[in-house]
Amino acid sequence: MTARTVAILLGTDLNAQNGARVREAEEGSGGKLQLCYRRWGGSPEGDGVDHQKENRGVTRRRWGGSPEGEGVDHQKEMGWITRRRWGGSPEGEGVDHQKEMGWITRRRRGGSPEGEQRGHQKGGQILRVCTALSCLLGVKIKIHNIRAGRSTPGLRPQHLSGLQMICDLCDGCLEEAKVGSTEIYFTPGKINGGNHVADTKTAGSVSLLMQVSIPCVLFAASPSQLILRGGTNAEMAPQIDYTLQVCKPIMEKFGFHFDCDVKMRGYYPKGGGEVKVKLSPIKWITPIDMTERGTITKIHGRAFVAGVLPIKLANEMSSAAIRCIRKEMRDIYVNIQPLQEPKDKAFGNGNGIIIVAETSTGCILAGSALGKRGVSADRVGLEAAEMLLMNLRHGGCVDQYLQDQIIIFMALAKGVSRVRTGPLTLHTQTAIHFAEMLTKAKFTVNKINDQESGSERCIIECEGIGMTNPSI
Missing domain, CATH: 3.65.10.20 (RNA 3'-terminal phosphate cyclase domain)
Structure with a gap:
């Protein structure tokens, strides 16, 4: 495997109006892959340099033309890529821009460069996804602008x-890592x-x-x-x-x-x-197929208190949650056990609730909430119940909090995985983006709009890379 370094620049505002540029350059015997978040129409976040003039970045470009406001033909002068045949070189240009200028040329068919005008989650999740994949794939990474803003x-x-x-875990080398490092x-x-x-x-x-x-x-x-x-x-x-x-x-x-x-x-x-x-x-990860939700067979949970908090709070959370669920699902028995955590098994004070729904096809979805100062126990129970009901209404096979957690396994699996979900979360979109970028696994997301309920469902499909464990 050719050695390469992946550099990721995290921006302060990654909402849908922002873009991402990915570039790749040859460095000695290896390549360097860099993702740079950029405000649409501006320079990289946190950077006061005018990159259009400094010849280090493109902000906006007319399709097939030079950057707006610039009279220079950058296709000839600097080799910037404007249009590209699928898998080929820029139209009319004989220059290998991957080597000359380092910009990645993968492009969605008929679409914008990867990441352009799309928001991504920032901070902790990107760190988790990218460092785990770095460890697994043996790819060096450099992450900039961590939790900026x-x-x-x-x-x-x-x-x-x-x-x-x-x-x-991998006898790796971690540099510049301390609390506060960006x-x-x-x-x-x-x-x-x-x-x-x-x-x-x-x-x-x-x-x-x-x-x-x-x-x-x-x-x-x-x-x-x-x-x-x-x-x-x-x-x-x-x-x-x-x-x-x-x-x-x-x-x-x-x-x-x-x-x-x-x-x-x-x-x-x-x-x-x-x-x-x-x-x-x-040896390898087996692909999964979770596209049939089935019928709900069981709803159960636990409402807990720990430390000095009274069991009364657990009873109130449980009762409020059960009342809420029964208004919408009268035929399902709901069992939420109130309990006090043993003193020798809990450090500090806390309270919370989790409610789990199981289906006839083996799907498991949940809603949960934690107590906070100034929030009544009833309100905590209702929050968890409403979250569960929301996850059940969309008809997906996984809930909103499991979506992004399975993406890495789908990318690494040996074969094609398919999972039906509700609307994609920003965490899931981010996990897919970086899993594709680092592993080259192929994800597709098909949206299905339910006319009756008005809800959106998605089928996430991934052809995994079939990673194998050389030690087994």
């Missing part, structure tokens, strides 16, 4: 612990099994640590044990209950199994939770 830009402790774990360099090595520890030292999510590490250790040389410390039930991340009851059984449809033991639960703001994951490597 945030009140606290750069890496947070939970991001850093995930990066350090991946580095440890740029990192990662050079992967060979993926090893054995014991690995990651500690956010905060309430950073252990479920997100699992997301980034599990795909990697599937291709290790020997079995792995991961000790993950942080928050088990944290905001802006899957609760550990969701990971166990929804993610785990669906992930295992890809042909692998893992054990996950919750040793201690930890909550915001201190964390203190600990999860132990055991997993054996596999």
